[in-house]
Amino acid sequence: MKISYNWLKQFIKTDLNVDDASALLTDLGLEVEGVEKFESVKGGLEGVVVGHVLSCEKHPNADKLNITKVNLGSNEPVQIVCGAPNVAAGQKVPVATVGTTLYDEKGEAWTIKKSKIRGEESHGMICAEDELGLGESHAGIMVLDETLTPGTPCATLFKVENDYVFEIGLTPNRADAMSHFGVARDLRAGLVQKEIHAELITPSVSSFHVENRTLRIDVDVQDKNLCPRYAGLTISGVKVGPSPDWLKNRLKAIGLTPKNNIVDVTNYVLHELGQPLHAFDANKISGNKIVVKTAEAGSKFITLDGVERELHEDDLMICDAEKPMCIAGVFGGAHSGVTENTTSIFLESAYFNPVSIRKTAKRHGLNTDASFRFERGIDINTVKYALLRATLLIQEVAGGDVTCDIADFYPKKFEDFQVFLTFDKVNKLIGENIPQEKIKSILTSLEIKINNVTESGIGLTIPSYRVDVKREADVIEEILRVYGYNNVKISEKLNASIATTSRFEDYKIQNVVGSFLAGNGFYEMMANSLTNPTYISLSEQLQDEHNVIMLNPLSNDLSAMRQSMLFSALEAVSYNINRKRSDIKFFEFGKTYHNYNGIREEHKHLSLVITGNLSKENWNTTVAPTNFFYLKSIVIGILERLGITSLKSSSFKIDVLSEGITLSLGKMKLVEFGIVKKAVLKHFDIKQDVFYADFNWDKVIEAAAFNKIKFSEISKFQEVRRDFALLLDEQVNFDEIVNVAKQTERKFLKDVNLFDVYQGEKLPEGKKSYAVSFTLHNEEKTLTDKEIDKIMNKLQQGFEKQLQAELR
Numbered sequence: 105m106k107i108s109y110n111w112l113k114q115f116i117k118t119d120l121n122v123d124d125a126s127a128l129l130t131d132l133g134l135e136v137e138g139v140e141k142f143e144s145v146k147g148g149l150e151g152v153v154v155g156h157v158l159s160c161e162k163h164p165n166a167d168k169l170n171i172t173k174v175n176l177g178s179n180e181p182v183q184i185v186c187g188a189p190n191v192a193a194g195q196k197v198p199v200a201t202v203g204t205t206l207y208d209e210k211g212e213a214w215t216i217k218k219s220k221i222r223g224e225e226s227h228g229m230i231c232a233e234d235e236l237g238l239g240e241s242h243a244g245i246m247v248l249d250e251t252l253t254p255g256t257p258c259a260t261l262f263k264v265e266n267d268y269v270f271e272i273g274l275t276p277n278r279a280d281a282m283s284h285f286g287v288a289r290d291l292r293a294g295l296v297q298k299e300i301h302a303e304l305i306t307p308s309v310s311s312f313h314v315e316n317r318t319l320r321i322d323v324d325v326q327d328k329n330l331c332p333r334y335a336g337l338t339i340s341g342v343k344v345g346p347s348p349d350w351l352k353n354r355l356k357a358i359g360l361t362p363k364n365n366i367v368d369v370t371n372y373v374l375h376e377l378g379q380p381l382h383a384f385d386a387n388k389i390s391g392n393k394i395v396v397k398t399a400e401a402g403s404k405f406i407t408l409d410g411v412e413r414e415l416h417e418d419d420l421m422i423c424d425a426e427k428p429m430c431i432a433g434v435f436g437g438a439h440s441g442v443t444e445n446t447t448s449i450f451l452e453s454a455y456f457n458p459v460s461i462r463k464t465a466k467r468h469g470l471n472t473d474a475s476f477r478f479e480r481g482i483d484i485n486t487v488k489y490a491l492l493r494a495t496l497l498i499q500e501v502a503g504g505d506v507t508c509d510i511a512d513f514y515p516k517k518f519e520d521f522q523v524f525l526t527f528d529k530v531n532k533l534i535g536e537n538i539p540q541e542k543i544k545s546i547l548t549s550l551e552i553k554i555n556n557v558t559e560s561g562i563g564l565t566i567p568s569y570r571v572d573v574k575r576e577a578d579v580i581e582e583i584l585r586v587y588g589y590n591n592v593k594i595s596e597k598l599n600a601s602i603a604t605t606s607r608f609e610d611y612k613i614q615n616v617v618g619s620f621l622a623g624n625g626f627y628e629m630m631a632n633s634l635t636n637p638t639y640i641s642l643s644e645q646l647q648d649e650h651n652v653i654m655l656n657p658l659s660n661d662l663s664a665m666r667q668s669m670l671f672s673a674l675e676a677v678s679y680n681i682n683r684k685r686s687d688i689k690f691f692e693f694g695k696t697y698h699n700y701n702g703i704r705e706e707h708k709h710l711s712l713v714i715t716g717n718l719s720k721e722n723w724n725t726t727v728a729p730t731n732f733f734y735l736k737s738i739v740i741g742i743l744e745r746l747g748i749t750s751l752k753s754s755s756f757k758i759d760v761l762s763e764g765i766t767l768s769l770g771k772m773k774l775v776e777f778g779i780v781k782k783a784v785l786k787h788f789d790i791k792q793d794v795f796y797a798d799f800n801w802d803k804v805i806e807a808a809a810f811n812k813i814k815f816s817e818i819s820k821f822q823e824v825r826r827d828f829a830l831l832l833d834e835q836v837n838f839d840e841i842v843n844v845a846k847q848t849e850r851k852f853l854k855d856v857n858l859f860d861v862y863q864g865e866k867l868p869e870g871k872k873s874y875a876v877s878f879t880l881h882n883e884e885k886t887l888t889d890k891e892i893d894k895i896m897n898k899l900q901q902g903f904e905k906q907l908q909a910e911l912r
Contacts, residue, residue: 106358107287108142109268111376115288116302118295122268128294133585134281135273142357144265144349145237146211151204152236152258153177154248155228157195160186165222172230174199177255185226190244196252197245198236200229207237238262265353277572279480283378286569293549293586307376309492315505321389321450323511326397330420331432333455333487334396335512338386339495340448342366342504351501365501366442366449369494371473378482379453379490380474382422382430386448388440391425394450394511399428406438407431407470419464420456433461433478435470448507451498453491455484466656483569484518520553520568525579526561533580536592546586552579608809610708610801613746614693617710620745624738626689626712631672633695637664639671642784644759652697652704665697669711670760670780670796677715678788686792687716693801710799712738712777715792732763732779735795739767739777746804747811748774753839760784761796769807775799819883823854826896828903829912830874831867836907841876848902849895852887855879873912 109122120128126136156175163169163185170191173181176199184199191197200206204216219226233239233246236258252261272287280286285306292304319338325331346352347368355362355371362368370381399405399415405428406412413431415421420432429440433456442449461478465471488510495506531537544562547554552573553565566573573579584592605612618628634654640646646667657663666672669692677688690713698705714730721727743751752768756776764778777797785794830841842856860875867873880887880895903909 105272105274105282107270107272107284108354108357109270110265111267111284111354111357112288112291115285115305116292116295117305118291118300118302120295125291126270128298129270129272129287129291131585131588131590132290132294133275133278134287134290136270137273138271140269140271142265142267142269144353144356145259145262146207147205147213147237148264148266149236149257149259149262151216152198152200152231154252154254154256154258154261155184155197155199155230156254157191157193157197157230160191160193163222163224165224169222171224174228174230175254176201176228177253182227183225184228184230185221185224186230186245188230188232188245190247191230194250195245196248196250196254198231198248198258200231200235202228204228206231206235209234263349267353267357269357276480279477279482279571280378280569282477282480283375285377289551293546296545296549297586297588307493309489309496312492312496313506314509315507317508319386319392319448319507321386321392321394321508321511323394323513324396325513326395327420328513328515330398330457330460331396331454331513332457332516332518333484333512333514334452335454335488335491335510335514336394336450336452337491337495337506337510338448338450338508339498339504340386340507342447342449342498342502344442344444344446344502348501364442364444366446366498369497369501370451372497373490373494374473374477377486377490377493378477379486380433380477380482381490381494382436382452382474383442384422384429384440384450384452385442385446386450387446389424389429389450390427393425394452395423395425396432396454397421397423403428405431407435408438408441409435410438413468416464416467418460419467420460422452431464431468431470432456434465434468434475435472448504449498451491451494453487453494455482455487463656466658469659481571483567483571484514485568487514488512518568521566521574522555523564523566523573523576523579524561525564525576528560529576530580530583533577534584534587534592535595538583538587542587543583546583547579550582550586552582606809608805610805613805613808616745617742618691618693620742621689621691621712621738624689624741626691629673629676629690629692631666631669631676631692631694632662633665633697634658634662635664635666635672636661640667642671642760642787643668650698650700652699667696667698668760669694669696669709669798670784673711673713673796674780674785674788674790674794677713677794678790681715681790681792687718687720689714708801710742710801710804712797712799713794714738715790715794730793730795732795735777735797736765739775739797739799742799743767743774743804743807746808747813748804748807769810772803772807773800774803774807819881821882821884821886823879823881824887824892825877825879826892827859827875827877828896828900830876830903830907831871831910831912832874832907834863834870834872836872836909838874840907841874841903844902844906845878845899848898849880852880852882852891852895853878854881 122139126139130136153176158173158175158181160170160172163171169185169187172184172186174184175181200216202216202218205213207213216229230245233241281290292302295302319340321338323334323336325334344364344366347362347365351368352362355368360371366383370383374380399419399421401417403415404412405415421428422430422432429437456478458479458481461475465475551567555563555565637651640648652665654663676690680688692711695706695708714735716730718728718730754766756764756766758764760781761778762781764776766773767775775797780794780796838858845853845856857877858874859877862873
């Protein structure tokens with residue numbers, strides 16, 4: 105939000121410099137994120153002075169140039185070459201002296217230098233309107249009043265306004281500060297605490313009166329819940345045209361482009377008082393009647409930007425007797441606004457339900473200055489005052505007469521909120537004993553009315569513009585921000601409590617796994633839980649009726665909560681591949697959301713996604729692509745890092761993975777992983793293999809809690825390794841070899857490893873060769889050759905009997 109310091113000082117007289125005012129506003133909770141200098145004429149006409157043209161002669165080497173002698177108020181006149189057709193001796197003209205910086209129409213700077221033009225020296229430039237930023241004309245140089253004194257700075261003649269503009273990072277709750285007057289209120293409260301008592305100046309509307317009653321427009325509000333207050337009046341005989349410079353400068357300072365005097369006044373009052381207004385061309389209002397009602401579902405309406413919008417049945421509209429004219433509080437219509445031909449206007453000031461305005465604005469993808477304020481809640485008691493203020497300003501800049509009494513629909517007055525504040529609660533929450541008189545002073549400076557005072561606390565009435573102050577804690581927050589967070593003393597004693605928590609707390613296990621993955625080259629990602637509802641069409645196992653749909657989505661692509669972690673991961677993969685980062689290792693801790701027969705559920709997951717090469721290209725390293733077994737090693741590594749072993753592996757089928765494996769502990773499925781199907785990858789324009797793993801995180805934590813750490817001495821006796829080359833049927837898996845081996849030898853067999861696989865022409869059809877190593881270990885003594893041979897014979901017999909294996 106932009107706040108002009110000159111505009112601010114119209115409401116509060118202060119000699120604070122810009123830096124001090126900025127610091128004070130930040131201390132008050134209105135954080136000043138930056139300060140920009142504003143000049144109504146860029147450069148401020150610095151270096152531009154009044155010159156007197158003493159002589160003007162034709163340039164000897166150019167037909168369209170003239171050589172002038174100009175008095176700039178110094179002892180010696182200077183020579184300036186000028187190409188303007190209207191330059192003549194005796195004129196008073198604006199001259200940009202050597203060293204002056206001017207700005208072109210794009211805002212780019214250029215400097216006046218001493219130069220030679222066609223062989224003749226030129227010491228400055230006689231300027232046209234557009235060259236100084238004072239207009240758009242370039243037909244010739246500006247000719248000034250002949251009574252002016254040479255050397256007079258042009259900045260004093262054209263009343264160049266210099267201002268500073270604060271960029272305030274306004275928090276959503278501070279609806280009261282969404283105007284210059286609101287910021288001035290806060291600044292006054294801050295100055296009071298510094299014992300600087302500055303008066304808050306409220307613009308007077310006492311001169312308002314009704315000239316005649318020749319143009320009456322009736323108001324019919326059909327839904328008082330969506331429009332609790334609506335006021336309006338007519339002004340006839342207005343002349344639409346450009347606004348005066350003071351009004352233009354105020355709007356330009358805060359980044360608004362002036363349009364015409366009527367619209368500019370409504371924008372001015374919006375940013376002055378925080379009350380949105382709207383002006384209708386009264387001659388375009390059919391039946392001399394304003395009707396405030398909700399729209400007919402599916403009806404069409406063209407807004408000011410020329411876009412035809414389909415209305416919702418909950419959209420509140422401002423209509424005349426025949427048609428809608430404006431989306432209430434959001435955007436005006438294309439055919440009812442003020443134009444250069446307008447002579448009479450109906451000026452509207454209203455209070456609309458904040459929730460209704462927010463839903464309508466989001467529904468149509470509109471965000472205007474008016475909706476921004478209505479959504480957060482304006483002061484209902486400012487509605488009529490702002491109408492009077494705008495009316496007087498319109499009469500000042502556009503003329504006209506008030507031609508009807510004010511129509512003010514306000515059937516049920518909003519009551520100010522009552523709060524009882526206890527002194528003990530103030531001191532407890534702030535952590536410092538603030539004197540009671542200080543508390544009262546702060547509350548008074550904030551215009552919070554003190555009704556009664558007791559030993560324990562104060563009865564308060566909150567002003568209507570503070571829509572965010574409803575509880576005792578809110579009042580204490582107000583006291584603290586004015587008292588100053590920096591004024592709260594820090595205790596010299598540091599107190600700390602030690603909390604006992606389980607090592608199986610979610611965040612602890614998450615940190616362990618996150619560190620493990622980061623150590624293996626993975627990057628953590630955080631995807632949006634909102635996703636495109638059409639993604640479920642990529643999987644037959646996801647159902648449309650299980651979607652959790654947003655009531656007011658930001659867009660159609662973000663209108664449902666995700667049922668799967670896969671698709672958001674693939675979005676991230678596609679995004680990176682399209683930016684030449686094709687070697688990817690991502691992990692994400694997140695949730696999926698489901699609607700099962702009206703019961704909404706959340707499930708936490710850990711997802712892994714890898715694609716591309718395992719390592720970067722290097723001259724001395726062979727580049728290997730990521731593969732299924734690398735993903736498997738990472739998945740098992742995560743579980744083993746948490747002490748989860750004795751896992752059961754089984755293959756499974758899912759329509760988004762072409763190959764998949766499930767790892768379970770007992771009946772608990774912990775993780776599913778595999779290769780993403782090409783058809784799914786094609787939807788995201790991914791042309792390389794992607795490997796994906798999905799952990800049921802809740803089950804992983806549950807399994808980790810079962811893990812009991814056992815300690816034992818390191819054995820003094822060495823391990824023994826023996827190898828088998830087994831000829832097997834193609835359908836036999838390595839898991840079957842492991843199971844047979846462990847069933848055959850439970851006591852001394854410690855590990856089974858597959859270190860080579862061969863399939864080729866030298867083997868019988870339908871056969872493959874596995875080279876398997878077996879690690880044997882007796883913790884009490886060294887195994888003898890006889891014992892080892894006995895174990896290996898048992899294993900051989902087991903493989904032959906159960907797997908029909910042969911030794912090669």
